[in-house]
Amino acid sequence: MTEPGKAAPAAPGRAMPLADPRFRSIFFQTVLIVTVLAAGYVAVINADANLRAQRIATGLGFLDHPAGFGINQTLIAYSEADSYGRVFVVGLLNTLLVSVIGIVLATIVGFVVGIARLSSNWLIARAAGAYVEVMRNLPLLFQILFWYLAVLGTLPSPRQSLSIADSIFISNRGIIVPSFAFGDGAEIVLAALMLGIGATAALGMLSRHRRRATGRPLTLWWAAVLLLVGLPLAVLAATDFPIGIERPVLRGFNFVGGVRMLPEFAALLIALVTYTGAFIAEIVRAGILSVHRSQTEAAYALGLTRGLALRLIVVPQALRLIVPPLTSQYLNLTKNSSLAVAIGYPDLFAVFAGTTLNQTGQAIEIIAITMAIYLLLSLTTSALMNWYNARMRLAER
Amino acid sequence: MKRVTLVVALAAMSTFVAGSVTAQTLKTVRDRGALTCGVSQGLPGFSTPDDRGNWTGFDVDFCRAIAAAIFNDPAKVKFSPLSAKDRFTALQTSEIDVLSRNSTWTMLRDTQLGLNFAAVNYYDGQGFMVRKSLKVNSALELNGASICTQTGTTTELNVADYFRANKMKYEVIAFSTADETLKAYDAARCDAFTTDVSQLYAMRLKLAKPDEQMILPEIISKEPLGPVVRQGDDQWFDVVKWTFFAMINAEELGVTSKTVDEALKSTKPDVRRLAGTEGNFGEQIGLTKDWAMRIIRHVGNYGESFERNIGSGSKLNIDRGLNKLWSKGGIQYAPPIR
Incomplete structure (x- = not known):
């Protein structure tokens, strides 16, 4: 590979090709890629x-075979006659359910505790500090088992369950709340509700526009109440109540009707939220402390209250430091949800990389698929957080 | 973690090592000086370690019988406790030489996992255990019940079949180890605990209040349990298979661990063939002439092992039922040594 006009003066035209840095880098990268691909090919x-x-x-033919085993929490319809492929989807959705709810709650816990730790109130600051130290220093598996066996496991049996107004029942089978029963015409009511939400959002935008233009927002709360509550209720009455409430009833061993939160789900969620929340609290605290004190003082000087100064001045600047380590915590929470296997929560790892692997014996395929999915989940979370971080970046002028 | 290690080992082995299937298990075991045997993580009567780490039980006896046949020393066994999920992978990766861990012989396991079931040493069936306070007398009354089971077992599939066939609803909570399952049942997370009946008897002893539990009369499946080896090593397959048949034949011929010396002097042709004083059957499978007598002397015949570990001589007190000899009303039967 000779380059016109760039020949070395010392040995014109006779330089070793490897002496050329550009050629060398392309050469070695090609060798590396070929080696990796060849190794992968040989491995397969x-x-x-x-x-x-x-x-x-x-x-992968097994994905079409009937699974033949039951799963006790399914977000989509599932029966024993369904395929292993469906088991995979059921498990994935269960993993996503606990991860997404867990991430939202852990973020709230983390921000509250992190800010509380910086409180000037001695008691609040110390309580938050104690929480962080206890939670992040106990193994997560231990905490999951603690919540499952020592707390939720001691609840009474369904026949003696604690009840609130005869419609919410708490027992060692989980928490059961009434559910909605949809009849004919229910879609009209749902449409009205959607309309109400849409209209409220539109009003909100209008109000923001008005504030920008004139400095005064619209007074919205009565319109919001009317649109969000009044409109659907009026339609509900007009269509002769197609949406009813189905109360859980104890029949035989368990409750029938209503919506149930499994104790396995509850234990896993509580443990993931309290554990990850402690780490997030420290990240939040570090982020806030990184914003120079003069920023807060300047905010006070402008007449902002402590809350407003925190919300408008400190947190937006702190977020730039908070978001990257926060992403790691989100990834940790998602991956840690696979500890569900210890308490029988049917997540992806338990039903697919566990039961399905064992019933079919196809370890390599199943482990590869499971790894790919956890990787995909992590990369998606990272991408979302990176996008958010880019938006929060310091706008330099 | 162990399971991940195993899976990685399987992947690595099958990925980078060509022709890893060896037909040399007997030689490997001899060279190593000990048999490695996969057993349960603690199932009273079948395989449990005592406080000094000595393993005992019906499945453990079988491992010791193989070691006795090879080394004339039943102590030359290394036990590898495995969960239901890990057991077949451990065998596939050659981490163990034989799996003796109340494993059900099914067509899929026999044909798709690269394994062979050598024999049926316990004819079992699946049942349910409930608390007496539930006042349930039949499995057909379990409609709507929550049921605890161990994942990676045939029981998980059978319970689904049974409830579907009888048009009953149920909730299954599947745990990865037997102890976790039992803990959840003890905490009343579920109404019933299901597994093979022999295990129900054993598990009941581990509960806080064994007397308040009852085992329902229905048997909902066939569970032929037996030792498993890797496919592709016929000699080793024969050694394991005939170790078991020797124990059955010995019981049938009335040879026990106490009457070995008389058997060696016996004039009956079938006893002489078992004792190795006539013919050289042991040498044909790579062992010694007195292979069967080594087994019987150190471990005992099938009936002795059964009674001592799980039958009338044990806390479990399981009736022999189907596991009686064919000549006594059961279905345990071994081909003759000749």
Whole structure:
């Protein structure tokens, strides 16, 4: 690879190709890529041949085979006759459910505790400090088992369950609340509710616009109440109440009707939220402390209250430091949700990388799929957080 | 973590090592000087360690019988406690030589996992355990119940079949180890605990109040339990299979650990073939002539092992039922040594 006009003066035209830095870097990168690809190819071919030789079934055909086992929490319809592919989706949704709710709650806990730790009130600051130290220094698995066996496990049996107004029941089978029963015409009511939400959002935008233009926002709360509550209720009455409330009733061993939160889900969620919340609290505290004190003083000088100064001046600047480590905590929470396997919560790891793997014996395929999915979840979370971080970046003028 | 290690080991082995299937298990065991045997993580009567780490039980006896046949020393066994989920992977990756861990023989396991079931050493069936206070007398009254089970087992599938066939609703909570399952049942998270009946008897002893539990009469499945080896090593397959058959034949011929010396002097042709004083059957499978007598002397015949560990001589007190010899009304039967 000779380059016209760039020939070295010392040995014109006779330089070793590897002496050229550009050629060298391309050459070594090509060698590396070819080596990696070849190793991957050999690994796949060899694995296939060896599994065949050992007569261990291979391929993804098993995803269509009927699973034959039951799962006690499914967000989509599932029965024993459904396929392993469906089991995969059920498990993935259960993982997403606990992760998403967990991330939201852990963020709230983390911000509250992190700010509380900086409080000038001695008691609040020390209580928040104690919380952080206890939670982040106990192993997560231990905390999950603690909540599951020592707290939720001691609740009474369904027949003696604690009840609130005969419609919410708390027992060692979980928390059961009334659910909605949808009849004919329910969609009209739902449409009215959506309309109310849409109209409220539009009013909110109008109000913000007005504030920018004139400095005074619209008074909105009565319109919001009317649109969000009044409108759906009026439609509900007009359509002769197609949406009813179904109360749980104790029949035989368990409750029938209503919506139930499994104790496994509750224990896992509480443990993930309190544990990750402690780490987030420290991140938040560090972020806030990184904003120079003069910023707060300037805010006070402008007449902002402590709350407003925190919300408008300190937190937006702190967020730039908070978001990257916060992303790591979100990823940790999602991955830690696989500890569900210890208490029988049917997440992806338990039903797919556990039960399905064992019933089919196809370890390599299933572990590869599961790894790919956790990777995909993590990368998606990272991408979202990076996008948010880019938006929060210091706008330099 | 152990399971991840195993899976990675399986992946690595099958990925980078060509032709890892060896037909050399017996030689490997001899060279190592000990048998590695996969057992449960603690199931009274079948395989449990005592406070000094000595393993005992019905499944443990079988491991010791193989060691006795090879080394004339039942102590030359290394036990590897495995969960239901890990057991087959451990065998596939050659971490163990034989799996003796109340594993049900099914077509899928026999044909798709690269494994072979050598024999059925316990004919079992799946049942339910409930608290007496529930006042349930039949599994058919369990409609709507919450049921605890161990994941990675045939029981998880059978319970689904049973409730579906009888058009009953149920909730299943599946745990990864037997102890976690039992803990949840003890905490009344579920109304019933389901697994093979033999295990129900064993698990009941681990509960806080064994007397307040009852095992329902229904048997909802066939669970032929037996030792498992890797496919592709016929000699080792024969050693394991015939170790078991020797124990059955010994019981049938009335040879016990106490009557070994008389058996060696016996004039009956079938006893002489078992004792190795006639023919050289042991040498044909790579062992010694007195292979069967080594097993019987150190471990005992099938009936002795059964009664001592899980039958009338034990706390479990399980009736032999189907596991009686064929000549006594059961279905335990072994091909003759000849």
